[in-house]
Amino acid sequence: MPICVKCGMKIPVGRYCGGCGIRVAESASHSGEQPSLNSGNDLNSPPKPESVEEEINRLTADLKLFPSSIDTYLKLSEALLIAGKLDRAFSTIRAFKALFPDDPRGHKIAGKILETLDRKEEAIKSFEKSLEKDSSDIQTVLHVVELLHGIGRTREALSKLQPLRHFSQKHPIILLKMAEIEVSQGNPSIAREYLSEFRKYAGETLEMFALLGRTMILQSFFDGAVRLFQEGLSRFPNDPELHLGLGKSFIGLNQREKAVVELENALRNSPGNPEILLEIGRLHGIMGLYEKSEEMFSRIRNNPATLGAIFLELGKFYLSQTMRDQAIIELKHARELSPHHPEISRILGETLETAQENSQALGIYDSF
Structure with a gap:
């Protein structure tokens, strides 16, 4: 399973950490072991928190003595990134790239810093530059x-x-x-x-069970999905993603009480997960429990790791409840986070057009 770079938890859910709720890359280490800071290629391997400042001070001193040391530059940049000193990390890796323009690791670490700053488009370009070299x-x-x-x-x-x-x-x-x-x-x-x-x-890995179950839900094979998720939970007990899938399957079978139990099990094991919060919020809304529904949705909005696709689903839910103004708010937020997502642009444009906001709708249509 991937490892969260913030809290170190080894059982994230989907693209979200089950511990702190931040977004976790699928390409993080699946071995369950965190690599050493000593590797210039390991971007998801924080040193022990109590040693970070000491490591930064030591590496800074080393760099003054050996200003052309490739390893020292890389280790210092990574340590600064882990410590949250992003401006200094970026200036350090920029100096590294000036000295060693053909080393792909500089572009890779720069990409990681930009990603941490939520500058994803720039991060992608930086990672792609590293791939040009390797x-x-x-x-x-x-x-x-x-x-x-x-x-x-x-x-x-x-x-x-x-x-x-x-x-x-x-x-x-x-x-x-x-x-x-x-x-x-x-x-x-x-x-x-x-x-x-x-x-x-x-x-038959955990990820396989989760995705295979999702294909069954898409095809409305809810009985089969229930059996599959239950089998998965027998092998991977208490996994929140499997509980989430089982809850969705019960919703498909209109067994709402069972669905609530499974979704609450999922949330108990992954309290910051926007996908689980979304599903519980929607279910509460359908059941007429609007206060509980809004409580879940508020937690989604307050999570900086929430992706545009989640706000898209939130907007679609409000449209289904004939709450167009709120839907537009959520869809606009979704588009800010994912400007290239065609479904977000299409639904936002159609909704604005329905609301007689024709100039805004035209601007959306012209952009995709």
């Missing part, structure tokens, strides 16, 4: 795919994965990522093909 870095390709997918540039994400298919046996996560993107695009049959191949190489 096209064999599959982990960075996967990270770029994750970023592209997160901001709605799905076609580009898939185009970067397709050339990696011949590495699938050695890196089955490629198939998993392709399946995830196809699921998000509403293509369950294609996703199942990727998952079938993934199972041959990696076995």
Whole structure:
């Protein structure tokens, strides 16, 4: 499973950490072991918190003695990033790139800093520059795919994965990522093909159960999805993503009481997860428990890690409840976070047009 760079939890859910709720890259370490700070390529490997300042001071002193030391520059940049000293981290890695323009690690760390600053478009460009220097870095390709997918540039994400298919046996996560993107695009049959191949190489993993269950939900095979998620939970007890999937399956079967139990189990194990909060909020809204529903939605809005796709679903929910003004607010926020997401732009444009906001709608249509 990926490892959260903020709290170190080893059981994140989807693209969100089950511990603190921040967004977690799928391309983070799946081994459960955190690499050492000593590796210039490890961007998701924080040193022990009590040693960070000491490490920064030592590396700063070393850099004064050896101003051309590649390893010292890289280690110092990573330590500053972990410590949250982003301006200094960026200036340090910028100096490194000036000295060593052909070293891909400089662009990679710069990308990580920009991503932490929530400058995702710039981060993608920086990671892509590192790939120009080292096209064999599959982990960075996967990270770029994750970023592209997160901001709605799905076609580009898939185009970067397709050339990696011949590495699938050695890196089955490629198939998993392709399946995830196809699921998000509403293509369950294609996703199942990727998952079938993934199972041959990696076995029946937690991620496989979660995605396969989602394909069944998309195809309205709710009974089968219930059985699959229950089997997954027998192997991976208390996993919040599986509880979330089981809750969604019960919603599909109109078994709301069972759905509430499973969604609450999911939230108990992942209190900051926007996907779980969204599902519980929608269910409470459908059941007429509007105060509880808004409580969940408020927690989504207050989470800086929430992706545009979540606000899209929130906007769609308000549209279903004939609350157009609130839907427009959520959809505009979704578009700010994911300006290239075609469904967000389409639904926002249509909603603005319905609200007689024709000039705003025209501006949205002209942009995609």
